[in-house]
Amino acid sequence: MxxxxxxxxxxxxxxxxxxxxxxxxxxxxxxxxxxxxxxxGALMIDTGIFTGRSPKDKFFVNQDPSNKYISWGDINQAVxxxxxxxxxxxSKKQLSNKDLYITDVYCGASLDSRxxxxxxxxxxxxxxxxxNMFIVPQTKExxxxxxxxxxxYNSCKTIDKSYxxxxxxxxxxxxxxxxENCAIIxxxxxxxxxxxxxxxxxxxxxxxxxxxxxxxxxxxxxxxDTALFFGLSGTGKTTLSTDPNRALxxxxxxxxxxxxxxxxxxxxxxxxxxxxxxxxPEIFGAIKKGAILENVIYDExxxxxxxxxxxxxxxxxxxxxxxxxxxxxxxKGGHPQNIIFLCADAFGVLxxxxxxxxxxxxxYFLSGYTAKVAGTERGITEPVATFSSCFGEAFLPxxxxxxxxxLGKKIDKHNVNVFLVNTGWTGxxxxxxxxxxxxxTRACINGIxxxxxxxxxFEMLPYFNLLIPKTLSGVDTEVLNPRNTWEDKEAYxxxxxxxxxxxxxxxxxxxxxxxxxDFTTAGPQL
Numbered sequence: 001m002x003x004x005x006x007x008x009x010x011x012x013x014x015x016x017x018x019x020x021x022x023x024x025x026x027x028x029x030x031x032x033x034x035x036x037x038x039x040x041g042a043l044m045i046d047t048g049i050f051t052g053r054s055p056k057d058k059f060f061v062n063q064d065p066s067n068k069y070i071s072w073g074d075i076n077q078a079v080x081x082x083x084x085x086x087x088x089x090x091s092k093k094q095l096s097n098k099d100l101y102i103t104d105v106y107c108g109a110s111l112d113s114r115x116x117x118x119x120x121x122x123x124x125x126x127x128x129x130x131x132n133m134f135i136v137p138q139t140k141e142x143x144x145x146x147x148x149x150x151x152x153y154n155s156c157k158t159i160d161k162s163y164x165x166x167x168x169x170x171x172x173x174x175x176x177x178x179x180e181n182c183a184i185i186x187x188x189x190x191x192x193x194x195x196x197x198x199x200x201x202x203x204x205x206x207x208x209x210x211x212x213x214x215x216x217x218x219x220x221x222x223x224x225d226t227a228l229f230f231g232l233s234g235t236g237k238t239t240l241s242t243d244p245n246r247a248l249x250x251x252x253x254x255x256x257x258x259x260x261x262x263x264x265x266x267x268x269x270x271x272x273x274x275x276x277x278x279x280x281p282e283i284f285g286a287i288k289k290g291a292i293l294e295n296v297i298y299d300e301x302x303x304x305x306x307x308x309x310x311x312x313x314x315x316x317x318x319x320x321x322x323x324x325x326x327x328x329x330x331x332k333g334g335h336p337q338n339i340i341f342l343c344a345d346a347f348g349v350l351x352x353x354x355x356x357x358x359x360x361x362x363x364y365f366l367s368g369y370t371a372k373v374a375g376t377e378r379g380i381t382e383p384v385a386t387f388s389s390c391f392g393e394a395f396l397p398x399x400x401x402x403x404x405x406x407l408g409k410k411i412d413k414h415n416v417n418v419f420l421v422n423t424g425w426t427g428x429x430x431x432x433x434x435x436x437x438x439x440x441t442r443a444c445i446n447g448i449x450x451x452x453x454x455x456x457x458f459e460m461l462p463y464f465n466l467l468i469p470k471t472l473s474g475v476d477t478e479v480l481n482p483r484n485t486w487e488d489k490e491a492y493x494x495x496x497x498x499x500x501x502x503x504x505x506x507x508x509x510x511x512x513x514x515x516x517x518d519f520t521t522a523g524p525q526l
Contacts, residue, residue, distance in 0.1 A: 008120060011096040018102040019136065019143060020127065022290055025101075028124035035125055039302040041289035042317065045125045050172070050188040051295050051312035053196060055394055057172040057187075066178035069208065071399040079175055083166045084184075087173055091184045094158035095120060101127035104146045105134035107198050109331035110262035113211055113255055117198055118148035126154060129191040129292055132318040134198070135266040135331075150201060152183045152194060159187040178204060191294070191318070195269060196395055199253050202264055204397040212256040212406045215392030217241035218249035218263070218333060226261050226333035227449055228254070230391040231342030232370045236423045238270060240342065240445055242282050248327045256335075256410060263331035267320045272296065273313050275306040286323035293317050335414040338448050341391070344424035346371035346383035348433040349496045351482050352475065353444040354420045354466035355458065358411050359522035361418035362404045365390055366510065366519060367503060371424065383430050385502045401510065404519070419448050420466065427485040429495060436479070443474030462493075463500040464524045500524035 020028075026043050029035035036044045060070055062078035070076050101121050108114030119130050137143050159171035172187035174197060183201075185193055199215075206213040216230045219241050226249070231237035238251050250263030251270070270283050272293065277284040287293065287304075294316045297308035309315065321327050341364055343350065356364060368388040389400035396403065411418065423441050427433035447453035447469075456469035459481070471477055479485055486492035503524045510519055 008095075008100075008102075010092055014097065014099040016100055016102055017124075017127070019104060019131070020101070020124075022128060022131065025124050025128040025131070026289075029128065033123065033125060036298070037302060038287070038293060038298060038304055040287050042287045042291040042293050042319075043125060043128065044293045044296060044298060044302070044304075046295055046311070047191065048189045050190040052190060052314045053192050054170070054172050054174065054188055054190070056169045058174045059168070059176070060397065061175065061177045061179070063177075063179055066204075069204070070178075070397050075394060076397055079166075079168070083168075084175055084177055086162070086166065087160060087175055087186065088153070088182070088184055090158060090160065091153045091155035091186055094155040094186075095122060095153060098122045103127045103130040104143060104148065105130060105136055105266075107134055107202060107264050108255060108262060109135060109264075110255060110257055110259055112259060113206065113209075113257045113262065115149045115198075115202065115205065116146060118146075118151045119154060119194060120151065121154040121156070123154075123156065123189070125292060126156070126189075126191055126194070129318050130194060132267040132290070132292060132320050133195050133265050133269060148181075150181045150183070150198070152185065152197060154185045154194060156185060156187070156189045176201065192269065192316075195265075199264065200395045200397055202253070202255065203395055203403075206255055206257075207398055207402050207406055210406070212403065212410060213264075214254050214256065214403075215252070215390065215395065216254055217251045218254050218261050218336075219243055219246040220249055220328055220333040221246050221449065224334060225338070225449070226336040227338045227340065228261070228336050229340050229342060230365070230368075232368065232386065232388055232391055235342035235344045235370050236441070237342055238283075239280070240340075240423075240441070242280075242324075244326065246326075246449075248321070248324055249331055249333050250321070260332060260334040261336060262333075263321075265321075266331070267318055268324070269316060269318045272304075272306050272315045272317050273309050282324055282326075283317070285325075286319045287317050288323065291317050291319035291323065335410075336416055339411075339416055339418045340445065340448060341365065341418070341420045343370045343420065343422055345369075345422045345499075346424050346430040347385075347495050347499050348425035348427060348429045348486070349482060349492070349499045350420070350422040350424070350464070351461060351466065351468040352422055352426065352436055352440055352479055353448070353453065353472070354461065354464075354468045355453070356418040356420055356466070357522065358408055358418070359519075360466070361411055362408045363507075363519050363522040364420055365407055366400055366404045367506060367523070368393065369503065385499065385506075387506045401519075417448070417454065419453075421445065421448075422482075426479050426482060428487075428491075433485070440475050440479060444472065446474065447472045463496050463526065497526060500526055
């Protein structure tokens with residue numbers, strides 16, 4: 001394949017393996033890279049010293065015209081074109097004179113919105129990961145006519161020895177050049193950098209085309225009704241969107257264009273720490289041949305101990321979507337009827353379910369709230385509020401208000417219902433109250449999806465001005481209004497004011513921005 005070899009921009013290339021079948025990739029990983037096979041047939045690999053993303057080492061090249069759109073700051077750090085060129089040379093030097101894996105895939109199930117992405121790596125299991133996570137061309141004609149919209153050079157075996165003079169933070173680098181449609185990765189083997197790197201670029205491209213990119217899961221009912229689930233880690237996004245009565249569209253990244261909802265990916269990337277077959281049978285059953293387990297502990301027979309986090313608490317599995325029995329083969333759905341924002345409120349203040357106005361939807365989308373609980377990190381002795389814009393701030397190159405305003409327009413156009421669901425605490429904060437029961441949360445979700453919640457009588461929650469149902473089938477009536485669940489009503493009021501103040505304080509960063517909408521009027525009021 002001389003045309004591909006010539007297009008790589010490398011000095012010399014050894015063997016080029018393009019879109020190898022999974023069996024061959026597994027053999028290469030086992031024979032050449034120290035990978036093992038689990039007792040259930042999954043490939044087991046280690047990602048080295050980096051078992052998660054390196055957000056402080058992610059940069060965008062500061063150049064015209066993309067620098068006019070990128071929201072610069074701690075999330076989107078700038079690097080000069082000269083530094084990028086140095087790092088690109090460094091990456092290409094590492095990949096020259098090597099046997100390489102070229103993986104050509106699509107990001108986006110919608111033909112009107114998908115992007116073609118080429119990955120270049122010298123690691124077989126990374127090529128396998130890419131095939132799991134993205135949409136693989138199915139015909140020889142597709143591969144023959146494949147022209148990448150974006151190329152990623154993954155030179156994980158090299159580092160930036162000149163990072164100090166380059167004004168970078170470490171020897172690791174993940175750099176995106178929007179104008180040249182290229183990204184380079186060095187110093188980290190963690191495959192999630194490739195997955196989230198492409199997601200970041202989709203979050204750049206699509207909104208500029210008037211399409212909404214989203215960090216959410218999605219499923220579809222038997223009658224064709226689509227639902228979206230937004231939520232940060234620990235809120236139940238994956239669990240609640242995996243429903244035996246509804247087909248999974250995808251578990252993490254989606255787009256919303258004129259045709260409806262579509263998955264960006266062709267697979268799932270799930271945490272497996274403390275994975276239990278009885279509580280998450282779908283994920284457990286997906287860990288078979290074709291799946292890749294990262295950084296897990298296993299015995300001499302390849303039996304994995306999912307409770308062992310001695311390498312990392314971020315043990316993961318990647319697998320193609322077809323490993324989930326109840327999924328949509330085309331990975332698409334119509335325009336959503338319902339959007340659900342999930343939060344785990346450890347203050348015990350928010351109701352188990354509340355219905356949002358269009359303006360509130362934009363506000364709570366921009367806030368992206370959940371809470372960490374005591375004991376999860378050193379020094380945390382009481383609940384700590386966490387806000388991540390659009391439930392995925394780490395992957396948003398544009399200002400978060402761009403995504404919020406797009407969401408508002410789509411809600412208006414398609415008459416979408418939006419709800420806030422608290423999967424956190426009730427009857428008091430963490431340490432006093434109790435976690436919301438799965439029974440009540442599932443009943444709230446069912447009431448949303450079958451539409452029965454819309455016929456409920458609603459009342460207003462003070463401070464937050466949220467509409468909460470007085471009754472809902474399957475939900476214990478006493479928990480619907482969170483104030484009623486607290487023995488000490490004055491303590492509830494004080495805690496509610498405290499959380500409302502946290503929302504208001506977090507939102508101050510948006511007050512100086514020019515926008516079509518005054519977001520603050522839809523938020524908590526004190």
